[in-house]
Structure formats: structure tokens, C-alpha cells
Amino acid sequence: MDFMKPETVLDLANIRQSLVRMEDTIVFDLIERSQFFSSPSVYEKNKFSIPNFDGTFLDWALLQMEIAHSQIRRYEAPDETPFFPDSIKAPILPPINYPKILASYSDEINVNDEIMKFYVEDIVPKVSCKEGDQLENLGSASTCDIECLQAISRRIHFGKFVAEAKYVNDKPLYIKLILARDVKGIEDSITNSAVEAKILERLVVKAQSYGVDPSLRFGTNVQSKVKPEVIAQLYKKWIIPLTKKVEVDYLLRRLEDEDKEVIDKYR
Amino acid sequence: MDFMKPETVLDLANIRQSLVRMEDTIVFDLIERSQFFSSPSVYEKNKFSIPNFDGTFLDWALLQMEIAHSQIRRYEAPDETPFFPDSIKAPILPPINYPKILASYSDEINVNDEIMKFYVEDIVPKVSCKEGDQLENLGSASTCDIECLQAISRRIHFGKFVAEAKYVNDKPLYIKLILARDVKGIEDSITNSAVEAKILERLVVKAQSYGVDPSLRFGTNVQSKVKPEVIAQLYKKWIIPLTKKVEVDYLLRRLEDEDKEVIDKYR
Numbered sequence: 001m002d003f004m005k006p007e008t009v010l011d012l013a014n015i016r017q018s019l020v021r022m023e024d025t026i027v028f029d030l031i032e033r034s035q036f037f038s039s040p041s042v043y044e045k046n047k048f049s050i051p052n053f054d055g056t057f058l059d060w061a062l063l064q065m066e067i068a069h070s071q072i073r074r075y076e077a078p079d080e081t082p083f084f085p086d087s088i089k090a091p092i093l094p095p096i097n098y099p100k101i102l103a104s105y106s107d108e109i110n111v112n113d114e115i116m117k118f119y120v121e122d123i124v125p126k127v128s129c130k131e132g133d134q135l136e137n138l139g140s141a142s143t144c145d146i147e148c149l150q151a152i153s154r155r156i157h158f159g160k161f162v163a164e165a166k167y168v169n170d171k172p173l174y175i176k177l178i179l180a181r182d183v184k185g186i187e188d189s190i191t192n193s194a195v196e197a198k199i200l201e202r203l204v205v206k207a208q209s210y211g212v213d214p215s216l217r218f219g220t221n222v223q224s225k226v227k228p229e230v231i232a233q234l235y236k237k238w239i240i241p242l243t244k245k246v247e248v249d250y251l252l253r254r255l256e257d258e259d260k261e262v263i264d265k266y267r
Numbered sequence: 268m269d270f271m272k273p274e275t276v277l278d279l280a281n282i283r284q285s286l287v288r289m290e291d292t293i294v295f296d297l298i299e300r301s302q303f304f305s306s307p308s309v310y311e312k313n314k315f316s317i318p319n320f321d322g323t324f325l326d327w328a329l330l331q332m333e334i335a336h337s338q339i340r341r342y343e344a345p346d347e348t349p350f351f352p353d354s355i356k357a358p359i360l361p362p363i364n365y366p367k368i369l370a371s372y373s374d375e376i377n378v379n380d381e382i383m384k385f386y387v388e389d390i391v392p393k394v395s396c397k398e399g400d401q402l403e404n405l406g407s408a409s410t411c412d413i414e415c416l417q418a419i420s421r422r423i424h425f426g427k428f429v430a431e432a433k434y435v436n437d438k439p440l441y442i443k444l445i446l447a448r449d450v451k452g453i454e455d456s457i458t459n460s461a462v463e464a465k466i467l468e469r470l471v472v473k474a475q476s477y478g479v480d481p482s483l484r485f486g487t488n489v490q491s492k493v494k495p496e497v498i499a500q501l502y503k504k505w506i507i508p509l510t511k512k513v514e515v516d517y518l519l520r521r522l523e524d525e526d527k528e529v530i531d532k533y534r
Contacts, residue, residue: 003403020480021302028295028477035288050359057360061339068331072324072406092317093324096403136270136363139339202482209481210295213287215469 003078006101010165015158020202022155027206029151030127030234031225033144036137038128042145043120058120061142062149063087078102081157083112083149102160102250103257109160109249111242115153118238119145126230156239159246166190166247167254175266178255183248190247196240203235204228270345273368277432282425287469289422294473296418297394297501298492300411303404305395309412310387325387328409329416330354345369348424350379350416369427369517370524376427376516378509382420385505386412393497423506426513433457433514434521442533445522450515457514463507470502471495 001018002008041047042057050060063084070088074080076096082088167174177185207228255263268285269275308314309324317327330351337355341347343363349355434441444452474495522530
């Protein structure tokens with residue numbers, strides 16, 4: 001995806017290709033997380049007394065990462081959404097001046113709190129290799145968590161590009177739906193059940209392929225590092241619905257960033 | 268690997284299993300890096316003017332990560348070796364008090380400078396998708412570099428556990444070799460050509476399996492994200508020889524940490 005060329009970014013075929021590639025990253029990251037225990041201490045608020053900090057150990061570690069990454073311009077990119085938007089720092093590098101692709105309020109569409117919640121409550125217990133804490137691996141577990149959270153967040157917020165592309169491709173339809181606050185109509189217009197079924201199918205194959213040492217594949221008792229159905233469930237239950245929420249939230253506000261005469265034309 | 272139980276850590280079968288698992292991480296990380304351009308600006312000293320810093324952009328980004336990770340105890344673990352040992356910070360968590368597994372000088376065996384050099388000069392050009400800079404992805408490329416470097420460093424320095432296990436299993440042999448400063452003899456004793464050939468074979472299969480979208484596997488013109496032979500070469504040319512260097516360097520100093528009467532017995 002080349003954000004310097006807005007016309008390529010809003011091509012739905014390119015967006016789909018990026019989304020497919022992100023599946024690999026998410027599967028890889030969950031496989032890496034599966035090496036460690038569930039590590040509940042990492043997710044318990046103020047379990048460790050960290051000076052001047054109120055939150056979980058994971059929050060603190062993620063915040064450190066975001067501070068470092070913000071300085072190397074991570075959150076200037078339109079496809080990156082911080083978990084702590086109020087605490088990140090200014091880049092130490094000159095700004096990139098991305099061309100405008102998304103609406104000006106785009107950064108305000110941020111579902112990272114919901115991502116953190118389902119990830120900790122529903123995903124970690126299912127992908128970790130064993131229940132409980134393993135004191136010396138709390139740091140490793142949280143480092144993997146950060147990778148997983150960032151990859152999932154990028155995937156879900158990519159819905160903004162899908163929404164923008166659909167809006168630009170059919171302004172008459174969307175302006176009518178938005179003016180009517182027709183959430184159901186917007187949802188229907190962005191839903192493609194055949195594509196969703198295909199995603200789930202492909203994820204199972206990817207989890208099987210990437211999650212088994214291929215040199216052992218024909219042995220007996222070979223186990224996937226992460227259960228393929230857990231990854232399919234993650235998409236079905238969380239990633240696909242939250243992506244749609246991002247798309248709907250983005251579209252509902254889209255007229256804030258549209259010319260008055262264009263809106264009036266379809267009113 | 269459970270570092271709280273030294274007897275399991277020094278079991279060569281467990282060490283081998285860990286080394287095999289690390290191959291997956293290294294292959295995953297290189298595949299992630301392959302999404303980005305070679306990005307030479309990232310590796311050029313003082314290309315960007317970073318306040319109070321003398322080094323490359325990658326050095327700076329890696330240092331920020333190490334500072335954050337040191338605070339969550341990463342470098343207390345006996346299998347983690349920092350690239351900037353003089354700049355890391357004390358953990359904000361209570362210390363873990365690992366049982367002693369490696370010799371007391373173990374942290375001084377650090378080949379990270381060599382790892383950085385071959386990674387930047389030889390690996391990046393071969394795994395990146397295209398030659399040149401892509402301004403808006405310098406941060407992403409360096410973030411992937413950090414993952415690759417840390418995974419490769421962990422793999423190579425794991426040689427310390429191999430060396431310690433071999434030493435403990437055959438003190439008479441090693442004490443004689445060490446007293447005679449017989450580097451060639453030590454090298455021969457730690458080399459297993461059949462195992463090395465098997466590693467290279469397995470890596471090619473892993474790179475093929477993990478580097479291709481499995482749902483496309485039976486299409487035409489399917490390309491691996493990273494050339495399998497590049498990963499095999501990385502092991503053959505760099506990882507295996509440097510692991511041996513770590514083992515030899517570790518063993519050559521091993522008597523610094525041995526009882527005098529044990530040494531005298533085999534003198």
C-alpha cells in the first residue's frame with residue numbers, strides 16, 4: 001500500500017490484498033504468543049507498582065512502545081492507530097506530509113479500547129500454551145501481546161479505507177443513507193457474506209500451514225501451535241464485526257467532510 | 268525452556284527443541300521484513316539528525332526498544348543479550364533471581380556487533396522486496412529489523428547453553444582442550460555436520476511453507492515472500508558459524524568459573 005498515491009490506496013482490490021497479507025501477520029503473531037503462559041498478572045490493574053502509572057503491566061509496556069514508535073513517525077501513517085493517543089510524542093524525524101486520503105476526523109474513530117478488552121478476555125486464554133503465570137516470561141508474553149494488538153488494530157481500522165473507497169465509488173447511495181441515518185442500510189451495503197466466508201476458510205488453512213513445523217507434518221500426533229478454529233473465531237466474533245463498526249462510524253460522519261453542494265445534489 | 272530449572276535447560280534435547288522453534292520465529296520475522304524496501308537511509312550513520320545521538324536510525328530505534336524492554340526485565344533472562352549493554356536501564360519490576368546456569372562471565376560473550384553488521388550488509392538487501400528508500404516506511408522497516416536482530420541474536424547466543432551442556436557432560440575432555448588452548452579440538456568436539464545439514468534442509472521447507480499464502484499454493488506463478496535459499500544461506504554463512512564462535516569463546520574461558528581441584532584432576 002503506497003499512501004503517497006491516494007488513488008492506489010482507495011482501489012478496493014489493493015485494499016483486499018493488504019487485508020489478506022495482514023492475516024499472515026496476525027497468525028504469525030498469535031503463534032508467537034502461544035509459546036507463553038496466559039500470564040494473568042500482566043492484565044491485572046496495578047498488580048505491579050509502577051511509579052506514576054495507573055494501569056496494567058501490559059498497558060505500561062504498550063505505552064513505552066507507542067512512545068518510542070511515535071518518535072519514529074508510526075502514528076503519522078493513516079493506517080496506524082495508537083492505544084494511547086494522548087500520551088504519544090512528536091516524531092524526531094521530519095514530518096511526511098501524507099496526501100489526504102481519509103476524512104479529517106478519521107483519527108477520532110478509534111476502537112482500540114474494545115480491541116484490548118476482547119484480546120485480553122477472549123483471545124489470550126485461548127492461544128496461550130498454559131493457564132497461569134510464569135514469572136520469568138511476563139515480559140515476553142506482553143511483548144507478543146503488543147505485536148498481536150498492533151496487528152489486529154491495524155486490520156480493524158483498515159475499515160476506514162474500505163469505507164472511504166466505497167463512499168467515493170457511490171456518493172449518491174451513501175449520501176442518502178447517511179442523511180437518513182440508515183445504519184442498517186449502510187451495514188448491508190458494506191457486507192459481503194461470500195467474502196467473509198472465504199476469509200474464515202482461508203484463515204483455517206493459514207493457521208494449519210504456519211502453525212505446524214512442516215518437517216514434522218507427516219509424523220503422528222502433530223499439533224498446531226494455535227488451534228485454527230480459534231483464529232477463525234477471532235475473525236468471526238471480533239475482527240469482522242469491529243471492522244464493520246469502524247466502517248459504519250466512519251461513514252456516519254462522512255458528510256462533515258463533504259462539500260455542501262455535493263450533499264445538496266443528493267438530498 | 269524453563270530457566271528456573273537448570274537441569275532441564277542443560278538437557279541437549281531441550282536445547283535442540285528450542286533452537287528448532289527459534290527457526291520459525293526467524294523465518295516469520297524475515298517474511299515480515301520482506302514487505303518493505305531495503306531502506307538504506309535507516310542504516311546510514313547520522314543520516315537523520317537525532318538530538319544527542321551518534322549512530323544510525325536503526326541504532327536509535329533499537330536502543331529505545333532495549334531501554335523499554337530492559338525495564339520489563341528482558342535482559343535479566345540468561346538467553347537475552349542486549350545490543351547496547353551500557354545504555355539499558357534497571358527493571359521496574361522486582362528481580363527474578365534466576366538460578367545460576369551459565370558461567371559468571373557469560374554476559375561478556377556478546378557478538379551483537381557482528382550480527383548487526385552482517386544483517387545490514389548481507390541480509391537486508393536479500394530479503395527486502397525492493398532496493399531503495401520508501402520514506403514513509405522507514406519506521407516500519409526498522410521495527411521489523413529489530414525483531415529480526417533480536418531473534419537472530421537470541422539464536423546465536425543460545426550457543427552458550429550448548430557449550431555449558433557439553434562442558435558439564437564431559438569435563439575431562441573439555442578441561443584438557445581448554446588448558447591446551449586447543450581451539451580446533453574444541454570446534455571439532457562441538458560440530459555435528461549431520462545436524463547442520465538437517466537444519467539447512469528443514470529451513471528450506473519452513474521458508475516454503477510459511478512464505479507462501481497456502482490458499483494460493485496451487486495457483487500459477489506463486490512466489491515465496493523470502494527466497495528459501497536466502498534463509499538457508501543466512502544459517503550456513505552466519506548463524507551456524509557465529510553460534511560456534513560463541514560456544515568456543517564461552518568454553519575458552521570456562522575454567523575461570525571452575526574449582527581449582529577439579530581442574531587439577533585433569534591437568
